[in-house]
Amino acid sequence: MNNFIYETPTKVYFGKDEELKVGKLVAEFKPKKVLIHYGGKSAKESGLLDRVKKCLLYENISFVELGGVVANPELKLVREGIKLCIDEGVDFVLAVGGGSVIDSAKDIANGAANPDMDVWDFSLRKCEPVKTLNKGAILTLSAAGSEMSNSCVITNTETGEKRGYGSSLNRMNFAIENPELTYTVNAYQTACGAVDIAMHTIERYFCPGEDTYLTDAIAEAVIKSVMKAGKDCIANPTDYAARANMMWASSIAHNGLTQCGREIQLVVHQFEHEVSGMYPKVAHGAGLAALWCSWARYVYDANINRWLQYAKNVWNLDIDFEHPQKTIEQAIDKQEQYYASIGMPTNLKVLGVKKEDLEKLALGCSRNNSRTLIGYKPLDYEDILKIYEMAYE
């Protein structure tokens, strides 16, 4: 087991009506002014935004608003948010939305608190924020896990780059998670969320590391639970138990718990960020589903035992010790079938990716052939290109 640091300072208020606490929770930070940051019309139409504002007004907290965050949140809106915060003296950012809104809020809080640095440099890992603003989230989508994570992923539409960075400063001070707020998430987005959550866990599970059987067992618990929850949410969008388990899985999968003792890089996420960076209409979860099985088939022979553990503990398969590859391929097939069963793509072509872009994707993912992705089988440019090609159709 590798040494690790475990840090999950975000205080989670989970359950029905918890968003009504937002005024009091924000008031604890004695903010001068709050930025309410949100996405499109759903937060408005559902009445959630109005309820949030009422809660703040009740506590005499003044605020400004910035909506318009899109899936794959964009640098240009982040810059607008930073300017707004500085001009208005905002010292608390409240995200009302899913992972895109929360990531955008994190980047705004970091940018506004470090006006001498360029916020895109954080994403390029040229420098790190040294301060941030206080921030909280009201979660409306179970997927990215940004509500408890230390990561922040932003897209620069000018360059087509989608880049993530980790920082302790990216942790929300609090997250409010009311599963009922996700009742209106449609089947496709729900499925994308289930994939994202599963993949946060599965990708960590296949990162290098030994003797982490507690972490492994927790990861297996999360993977199986989110697959059940995802399916149940799609079958019945107002199934509270399913929405609740899925929402909590979203936070657990990406807060650090499922990586303790392992060396971490979310490899398939790296592949996917190139895809949705270049094709912003591709939903992140769909991109992951389209890529994962090809990645899995390409890498599994580098650690047969690890993949057999997955086959046995996640898919309950009997191991064929004479032909362990068969068992593993069966498990990968099952994961692929699961993704298909919830309406997710299992190749890139159906997502509209063009064959002639695969090399460009591989160059982006390998940072122009300058980095190798970690794993039991490390992946350089050639490997990455092969996997994109395998995933194409």
Added chain:
Amino acid sequence: MNNFIYETPTKVYFGKDEELKVGKLVAEFKPKKVLIHYGGKSAKESGLLDRVKKCLLYENISFVELGGVVANPELKLVREGIKLCIDEGVDFVLAVGGGSVIDSAKDIANGAANPDMDVWDFSLRKCEPVKTLNKGAILTLSAAGSEMSNSCVITNTETGEKRGYGSSLNRMNFAIENPELTYTVNAYQTACGAVDIAMHTIERYFCPGEDTYLTDAIAEAVIKSVMKAGKDCIANPTDYAARANMMWASSIAHNGLTQCGREIQLVVHQFEHEVSGMYPKVAHGAGLAALWCSWARYVYDANINRWLQYAKNVWNLDIDFEHPQKTIEQAIDKQEQYYASIGMPTNLKVLGVKKEDLEKLALGCSRNNSRTLIGYKPLDYEDILKIYEMAYE
């Protein structure tokens, strides 16, 4: 799933040599003076205490010391520690030891920060601390989970009462967990630790709650992992993987993760606190092992399905649907056999408990017949007495 608040602010530094960071970690709090709090000779003889002091001196941090914490930490030493902190202007408490030392440190930090309140009143839940001192822990025993928990259990030897209280202020700012520091823990204490960790999880698992399948699966992961780790630690005390998984399980089992969405009371712990409160030589884990199976046999019929889930998912038993009780009793037998296999008692008599004290224990546990313990089968004085009697031999 019930609403819940999840709060785990303790930053954990886990792995080999992590204790060498203690100077820097304490220095971040800019303390005027530190109290180093510890137990008996082992921290001294192992050289750990010297290393800790060197790390503090290197950062020019001045400190005072207070050793002498015993298993079932005592109020009188807490009072001594509070006086020392106030007299010396201590504003940071560093616990070097296991759960007893950490609990004692928590109570000292709360007492010293609230000099107008009587510290024992916190345990009696007559009042709550409103402030605390900053505090950290270097863990040397995998058991109580106090390093990440919000709980604090203190024994008043004058009255024979052992009482716990929960508070956000009881959370350590940081915990350093180096599994190698537990290599010298003997087989009996290791077994006691494994029981305590398992029981923190199992007791939460059988608290009332529905639709918490993610929490359940995580709990099952912890239970199975700690049982394996405990056995492996006893077989080979310097098995790093086993010590590491056990140490991490200790923190996970009691930091709140395994209770999310469920109504919580650690019922068997309530039974046990009476026993080791009256018989201070009884190790907490041993007391839990002696009590659990009788409690289990007494209560399981109140929720057959829950116990079948435990039988299936923890013990991998095939369910006998015609005679589900048989499957459940088989599972309880297996848990009992596990405890016996690691050298734990499965009744109170072998622990030296006297038969004539059972009524007194039941009166204590029911607070003189004034409280009912929660659970699928709530337990009043009569029930509690019956369970003590069943557990007697």
